[in-house]
Amino acid sequence: MPLIFSRSCGALMSVINVDNRLGTPAKGQRLLAMAALSLVLAAPLAAQETTPGLPLPAIDVNAIDRVIMFSYSEPLDSVSDYTQYAAFLSPALFALAAPMEDWLGIGAMYAGSAVLSYAARTGLKAVVERNRPYMYFDNPPASLVAEGDHLDSFPSGHAIMAFTGAGYTATLFARRYPDSPYRWPAVADAYALATATAALRIGSGSHFMTDVAAGAAIGTFFGFIVPYTVDRLGWLD
Numbered sequence: 001m002p003l004i005f006s007r008s009c010g011a012l013m014s015v016i017n018v019d020n021r022l023g024t025p026a027k028g029q030r031l032l033a034m035a036a037l038s039l040v041l042a043a044p045l046a047a048q049e050t051t052p053g054l055p056l057p058a059i060d061v062n063a064i065d066r067v068i069m070f071s072y073s074e075p076l077d078s079v080s081d082y083t084q085y086a087a088f089l090s091p092a093l094f095a096l097a098a099p100m101e102d103w104l105g106i107g108a109m110y111a112g113s114a115v116l117s118y119a120a121r122t123g124l125k126a127v128v129e130r131n132r133p134y135m136y137f138d139n140p141p142a143s144l145v146a147e148g149d150h151l152d153s154f155p156s157g158h159a160i161m162a163f164t165g166a167g168y169t170a171t172l173f174a175r176r177y178p179d180s181p182y183r184w185p186a187v188a189d190a191y192a193l194a195t196a197t198a199a200l201r202i203g204s205g206s207h208f209m210t211d212v213a214a215g216a217a218i219g220t221f222f223g224f225i226v227p228y229t230v231d232r233l234g235w236l237d
Contacts, residue, residue: 058136065208071137072144076204080158080197087162087193088114090169090186097173097182105236110168113226117164120218121157130154134205156207159215162197166190167223175231194219 058066094106130153134140144150169190173183198212207215230236 056136069133070205072134072141072205076200080200083193083197084158084162088165090165090190093186097177097180109227109230113164113168113222116222117160117219121160124155125152128154154211156201156212156215158201159198159212160219162194163216163219164223166194167220171224172227
Protein backbone atom coordinates (compact mmCIF):
# COMPACT_ATOMS: atom_id res chain seq x y z
CA MET A 1 0.00 0.00 0.00
CA PRO A 2 2.82 2.54 0.73
CA LEU A 3 4.33 1.70 -2.67
CA ILE A 4 1.01 2.29 -4.42
CA PHE A 5 0.52 5.59 -2.62
CA SER A 6 4.05 6.67 -3.49
CA ARG A 7 3.55 5.90 -7.18
CA SER A 8 0.23 7.75 -7.22
CA CYS A 9 1.81 10.80 -5.60
CA GLY A 10 4.69 10.64 -8.09
CA ALA A 11 2.28 10.69 -11.00
CA LEU A 12 0.44 13.67 -9.53
CA MET A 13 3.66 15.60 -8.96
CA SER A 14 4.69 15.01 -12.58
CA VAL A 15 1.42 16.51 -13.80
CA ILE A 16 1.81 19.48 -11.45
CA ASN A 17 5.33 20.17 -12.71
CA VAL A 18 4.18 20.07 -16.36
CA ASP A 19 1.21 22.31 -15.65
CA ASN A 20 3.40 24.81 -13.76
CA ARG A 21 5.75 25.05 -16.70
CA LEU A 22 2.95 25.42 -19.26
CA GLY A 23 0.79 27.67 -17.15
CA THR A 24 -2.34 26.04 -18.55
CA PRO A 25 -5.69 27.38 -17.33
CA ALA A 26 -7.04 23.81 -17.09
CA LYS A 27 -4.45 22.83 -14.51
CA GLY A 28 -6.97 22.40 -11.71
CA GLN A 29 -9.24 20.19 -13.77
CA ARG A 30 -6.35 18.05 -14.90
CA LEU A 31 -5.18 17.56 -11.32
CA LEU A 32 -8.63 16.46 -10.17
CA ALA A 33 -8.92 13.98 -13.02
CA MET A 34 -5.48 12.57 -12.31
CA ALA A 35 -6.25 12.22 -8.60
CA ALA A 36 -9.47 10.35 -9.33
CA LEU A 37 -7.67 8.03 -11.76
CA SER A 38 -4.96 7.31 -9.21
CA LEU A 39 -7.51 6.36 -6.57
CA VAL A 40 -9.35 4.08 -8.98
CA LEU A 41 -6.13 2.29 -9.94
CA ALA A 42 -4.85 2.09 -6.39
CA ALA A 43 -7.99 0.55 -4.85
CA PRO A 44 -7.88 -2.89 -6.52
CA LEU A 45 -4.11 -3.08 -6.12
CA ALA A 46 -4.43 -2.35 -2.42
CA ALA A 47 -7.06 -5.06 -2.09
CA GLN A 48 -4.79 -7.51 -3.89
CA GLU A 49 -1.90 -6.78 -1.56
CA THR A 50 -4.00 -7.49 1.56
CA THR A 51 -5.21 -10.88 0.26
CA PRO A 52 -3.47 -13.69 2.18
CA GLY A 53 -0.92 -15.50 0.04
CA LEU A 54 -0.36 -19.19 -0.40
CA PRO A 55 0.88 -21.35 1.09
CA LEU A 56 -0.68 -20.46 4.42
CA PRO A 57 1.77 -20.21 7.35
CA ALA A 58 2.16 -23.59 9.06
CA ILE A 59 2.60 -21.84 12.39
CA ASP A 60 -1.16 -21.26 12.36
CA VAL A 61 -1.73 -25.03 12.71
CA ASN A 62 -1.95 -26.37 16.25
CA ALA A 63 1.07 -28.22 17.61
CA ILE A 64 -0.60 -31.65 17.45
CA ASP A 65 -1.65 -31.47 13.81
CA ARG A 66 1.56 -29.75 12.74
CA VAL A 67 3.51 -32.93 13.52
CA ILE A 68 2.02 -34.85 10.58
CA MET A 69 0.72 -32.88 7.61
CA PHE A 70 1.28 -33.41 3.90
CA SER A 71 0.86 -31.71 0.56
CA TYR A 72 -1.88 -32.88 -1.78
CA SER A 73 -1.64 -36.30 -3.43
CA GLU A 74 -4.35 -37.10 -5.97
CA PRO A 75 -3.52 -40.86 -6.12
CA LEU A 76 -3.86 -41.27 -2.34
CA ASP A 77 -7.02 -39.17 -2.40
CA SER A 78 -8.52 -41.49 -5.01
CA VAL A 79 -7.51 -44.68 -3.19
CA SER A 80 -9.15 -43.37 0.00
CA ASP A 81 -12.46 -43.23 -1.86
CA TYR A 82 -12.30 -46.98 -2.54
CA THR A 83 -11.26 -47.95 0.99
CA GLN A 84 -14.06 -45.79 2.34
CA TYR A 85 -16.64 -47.53 0.17
CA ALA A 86 -15.30 -50.96 1.13
CA ALA A 87 -15.41 -50.16 4.86
CA PHE A 88 -18.86 -48.62 4.57
CA LEU A 89 -20.17 -51.75 2.83
CA SER A 90 -18.65 -54.16 5.36
CA PRO A 91 -22.08 -54.87 6.99
CA ALA A 92 -22.98 -56.64 3.74
CA LEU A 93 -21.19 -59.64 5.29
CA PHE A 94 -24.26 -60.17 7.45
CA ALA A 95 -25.84 -61.65 4.34
CA LEU A 96 -23.61 -64.64 5.14
CA ALA A 97 -23.63 -64.49 8.93
CA ALA A 98 -27.31 -63.78 9.64
CA PRO A 99 -30.46 -65.72 8.73
CA MET A 100 -32.47 -64.33 5.86
CA GLU A 101 -35.34 -63.25 8.11
CA ASP A 102 -32.98 -60.82 9.87
CA TRP A 103 -31.83 -59.09 6.71
CA LEU A 104 -34.56 -56.46 6.60
CA GLY A 105 -33.99 -55.41 10.20
CA ILE A 106 -30.22 -55.34 9.72
CA GLY A 107 -30.59 -53.17 6.64
CA ALA A 108 -33.02 -50.80 8.36
CA MET A 109 -30.72 -50.38 11.34
CA TYR A 110 -27.73 -49.71 9.17
CA ALA A 111 -29.67 -47.17 7.15
CA GLY A 112 -30.43 -45.38 10.43
CA SER A 113 -26.74 -45.34 11.41
CA ALA A 114 -25.70 -44.14 7.96
CA VAL A 115 -28.27 -41.32 7.87
CA LEU A 116 -27.25 -40.06 11.31
CA SER A 117 -23.57 -40.18 10.39
CA TYR A 118 -24.11 -38.37 7.12
CA ALA A 119 -26.24 -35.72 8.81
CA ALA A 120 -23.50 -35.13 11.39
CA ARG A 121 -20.89 -34.94 8.63
CA THR A 122 -22.89 -32.45 6.57
CA GLY A 123 -23.88 -30.30 9.55
CA LEU A 124 -20.39 -30.03 11.00
CA LYS A 125 -18.79 -29.19 7.67
CA ALA A 126 -21.38 -26.46 7.15
CA VAL A 127 -20.65 -24.93 10.55
CA VAL A 128 -16.89 -25.43 10.85
CA GLU A 129 -14.55 -23.83 8.32
CA ARG A 130 -11.03 -25.20 8.48
CA ASN A 131 -8.39 -25.13 5.78
CA ARG A 132 -7.15 -28.51 4.63
CA PRO A 133 -3.46 -29.35 5.13
CA TYR A 134 -2.68 -28.94 1.44
CA MET A 135 -3.29 -25.21 1.82
CA TYR A 136 -0.10 -24.98 3.87
CA PHE A 137 2.02 -26.27 0.98
CA ASP A 138 2.89 -25.01 -2.48
CA ASN A 139 0.60 -25.82 -5.42
CA PRO A 140 -2.68 -26.80 -3.73
CA PRO A 141 -5.21 -28.37 -6.14
CA ALA A 142 -6.69 -25.39 -7.97
CA SER A 143 -9.95 -27.13 -8.89
CA LEU A 144 -10.69 -28.10 -5.28
CA VAL A 145 -9.83 -24.63 -4.03
CA ALA A 146 -12.15 -23.11 -6.63
CA GLU A 147 -14.97 -25.38 -5.41
CA GLY A 148 -14.44 -24.30 -1.80
CA ASP A 149 -13.40 -27.82 -0.82
CA HIS A 150 -10.30 -26.44 0.91
CA LEU A 151 -12.44 -25.19 3.81
CA ASP A 152 -14.05 -28.60 4.53
CA SER A 153 -11.23 -30.17 6.54
CA PHE A 154 -13.18 -30.80 9.75
CA PRO A 155 -14.34 -33.45 10.28
CA SER A 156 -13.21 -36.16 7.88
CA GLY A 157 -16.32 -37.34 6.07
CA HIS A 158 -14.46 -40.37 4.72
CA ALA A 159 -13.50 -41.41 8.25
CA ILE A 160 -17.07 -40.90 9.48
CA MET A 161 -18.63 -43.16 6.89
CA ALA A 162 -15.85 -45.77 7.00
CA PHE A 163 -16.00 -46.09 10.79
CA THR A 164 -19.79 -46.15 10.70
CA GLY A 165 -19.54 -49.41 8.77
CA ALA A 166 -16.83 -50.79 11.04
CA GLY A 167 -18.60 -49.79 14.26
CA TYR A 168 -21.90 -51.20 13.08
CA THR A 169 -20.32 -54.48 12.01
CA ALA A 170 -18.52 -54.94 15.33
CA THR A 171 -21.55 -54.00 17.44
CA LEU A 172 -24.10 -56.15 15.66
CA PHE A 173 -21.83 -59.20 15.68
CA ALA A 174 -21.19 -58.72 19.40
CA ARG A 175 -24.87 -58.20 20.25
CA ARG A 176 -26.63 -60.61 17.91
CA TYR A 177 -24.17 -63.11 16.42
CA PRO A 178 -21.26 -63.49 18.87
CA ASP A 179 -20.60 -67.11 17.92
CA SER A 180 -20.56 -66.59 14.17
CA PRO A 181 -17.37 -67.82 12.44
CA TYR A 182 -17.50 -64.64 10.36
CA ARG A 183 -17.34 -62.33 13.37
CA TRP A 184 -13.63 -61.74 13.87
CA PRO A 185 -12.56 -61.79 10.21
CA ALA A 186 -15.37 -59.37 9.34
CA VAL A 187 -14.63 -57.00 12.22
CA ALA A 188 -10.87 -57.08 11.57
CA ASP A 189 -11.34 -56.36 7.87
CA ALA A 190 -13.83 -53.55 8.53
CA TYR A 191 -11.55 -51.77 10.97
CA ALA A 192 -8.49 -52.34 8.78
CA LEU A 193 -10.26 -50.66 5.87
CA ALA A 194 -11.52 -47.82 8.07
CA THR A 195 -8.05 -47.25 9.53
CA ALA A 196 -6.50 -47.32 6.06
CA THR A 197 -9.04 -44.73 4.96
CA ALA A 198 -8.09 -42.45 7.84
CA ALA A 199 -4.37 -42.86 7.11
CA LEU A 200 -4.88 -42.16 3.40
CA ARG A 201 -6.85 -39.01 4.16
CA ILE A 202 -3.91 -37.72 6.17
CA GLY A 203 -1.32 -38.89 3.64
CA SER A 204 -3.19 -37.27 0.75
CA GLY A 205 -3.03 -33.88 2.45
CA SER A 206 -6.81 -33.78 2.75
CA HIS A 207 -7.06 -33.93 6.54
CA PHE A 208 -5.26 -33.39 9.80
CA MET A 209 -5.00 -36.06 12.48
CA THR A 210 -7.70 -34.38 14.57
CA ASP A 211 -10.04 -34.35 11.56
CA VAL A 212 -9.84 -38.12 11.11
CA ALA A 213 -9.90 -38.77 14.87
CA ALA A 214 -13.15 -36.80 15.16
CA GLY A 215 -14.55 -38.59 12.11
CA ALA A 216 -13.65 -41.99 13.53
CA ALA A 217 -15.31 -41.15 16.84
CA ILE A 218 -18.50 -39.86 15.20
CA GLY A 219 -18.78 -42.79 12.82
CA THR A 220 -18.09 -45.37 15.51
CA PHE A 221 -20.67 -43.78 17.79
CA PHE A 222 -23.52 -43.88 15.27
CA GLY A 223 -22.43 -47.31 14.07
CA PHE A 224 -22.73 -48.48 17.65
CA ILE A 225 -25.69 -46.63 19.14
CA VAL A 226 -28.37 -47.68 16.63
CA PRO A 227 -27.91 -51.49 16.73
CA TYR A 228 -27.21 -51.35 20.47
CA THR A 229 -30.42 -49.45 21.18
CA VAL A 230 -32.53 -51.62 18.87
CA ASP A 231 -31.15 -54.77 20.42
CA ARG A 232 -31.75 -53.47 23.96
CA LEU A 233 -35.35 -52.69 23.03
CA GLY A 234 -35.77 -56.18 21.58
CA TRP A 235 -37.00 -54.93 18.23
CA LEU A 236 -35.25 -57.74 16.36
CA ASP A 237 -36.64 -60.53 18.56
